[in-house]
Amino acid sequence: MTLRPSPLKTLFRPSARLFAAVCALAAAACTQGGPDGPGEAEDRPVFRNVPYSDLPGWQSDDHAAALGVLLRSCPPLEKRGIAGFGSAAIWRPVCAEARAVQPGDRIAARAFFERNFRPAAVSGRDGAEGLITGYFEPELRGARQRDGRFAVPLHVRPPDLVSVDLARFGDEYKGKRIAGRVVQGRLIPYHNRHQIERGALRGRKLELVWVDSAADAFFLHIQGSGRIRLRDGSVLRVGYAGTNGHPYTAIGRDLIARGAILREKMSMQAIRDWMSANPAEGAALMRTNKSYIFFRELTGPGPLGAQGVALTPERSIAVDRSALPLGLPVWLDTTLPDGAATPYRRLMVAQDTGGAIKGAVRADVFWGPGARAARMAGAMKSPGRYWFLIPRLAKTPVPPGS
Numbered sequence: 001m002t003l004r005p006s007p008l009k010t011l012f013r014p015s016a017r018l019f020a021a022v023c024a025l026a027a028a029a030c031t032q033g034g035p036d037g038p039g040e041a042e043d044r045p046v047f048r049n050v051p052y053s054d055l056p057g058w059q060s061d062d063h064a065a066a067l068g069v070l071l072r073s074c075p076p077l078e079k080r081g082i083a084g085f086g087s088a089a090i091w092r093p094v095c096a097e098a099r100a101v102q103p104g105d106r107i108a109a110r111a112f113f114e115r116n117f118r119p120a121a122v123s124g125r126d127g128a129e130g131l132i133t134g135y136f137e138p139e140l141r142g143a144r145q146r147d148g149r150f151a152v153p154l155h156v157r158p159p160d161l162v163s164v165d166l167a168r169f170g171d172e173y174k175g176k177r178i179a180g181r182v183v184q185g186r187l188i189p190y191h192n193r194h195q196i197e198r199g200a201l202r203g204r205k206l207e208l209v210w211v212d213s214a215a216d217a218f219f220l221h222i223q224g225s226g227r228i229r230l231r232d233g234s235v236l237r238v239g240y241a242g243t244n245g246h247p248y249t250a251i252g253r254d255l256i257a258r259g260a261i262l263r264e265k266m267s268m269q270a271i272r273d274w275m276s277a278n279p280a281e282g283a284a285l286m287r288t289n290k291s292y293i294f295f296r297e298l299t300g301p302g303p304l305g306a307q308g309v310a311l312t313p314e315r316s317i318a319v320d321r322s323a324l325p326l327g328l329p330v331w332l333d334t335t336l337p338d339g340a341a342t343p344y345r346r347l348m349v350a351q352d353t354g355g356a357i358k359g360a361v362r363a364d365v366f367w368g369p370g371a372r373a374a375r376m377a378g379a380m381k382s383p384g385r386y387w388f389l390i391p392r393l394a395k396t397p398v399p400p401g402s
Contacts, residue, residue, distance in 0.1 A: 134376055156206050
């Protein structure tokens, strides 16, 4: 559905207070970030040029593996570039050279990165250390048809869900979006999680698949993609298709505030255990997160990240799209959640984003599918830092020593 121009022209009259007013009226999240470049964030990143010798462990990584991941990002980079980090004309020869590197040649791959990119340390305005967490591709049990066991739906994107790019109504809104639905010519908030669970979408044939656990479905919404094991043993892969536009609420923070789980013990598994022990309270807790994710069936390699390319376990990361761009290589320095704080240093590519990923130095490592991935993702909550690799020909203002 398209919006009528006349009411929107009135609604989005440029003013400094307009965006906040629209967000408040819509009670919806105003997401930020263009197709790949960053938008405006509270914690704007600060970049500082550094030599490759500043990157701990740089020479020890498998750069050939990372190069293969970058190649997946090349099609959108060659088409659109990244605002502020290289136009499409800059990325095309870089990607062409990347394709010419012999697969598996670690030395040539490292030389490629060093020749074409300059590292820039990333920090927030306050200079505080960053937070690195993890996510994975969960597997749920499900069926194409509802029955007594499989009664929790995953919905496809409703046709009346409208996403508005506010940049079309003024440069001051660049990178800002809202979502809702149009009723009698007015944009209003879309149904929230509680309303959808109570049947707001019932009867519209929007159910993609039915699963057997409301808690599993909730965590799938947080992960954004996953696998559904059907009755016959086949696997249906689902991925993110949109959000209702309401802000994401971290239920773990609520549990810490209640004293239900200690901060140092907080993890995805700890939340699951608490919800299993307190089913009624758990259901009410899930409803406090008004955000609701819609899905689509995926084919081919995947899952797909926000950049629209297939994610690679332990080489793809999610970042705050309002602060940092998608598509850039990222050198990550953090620790594993193995009890020994083992250093975890490798070259990643920013290919995804997430509602809980907020801040200039905030990343989510994609661990892939399976039990190990679930364990690592659920436990990972490590301090960390990273460096972006920026095309040498990009005119990004990164003053040396700034």
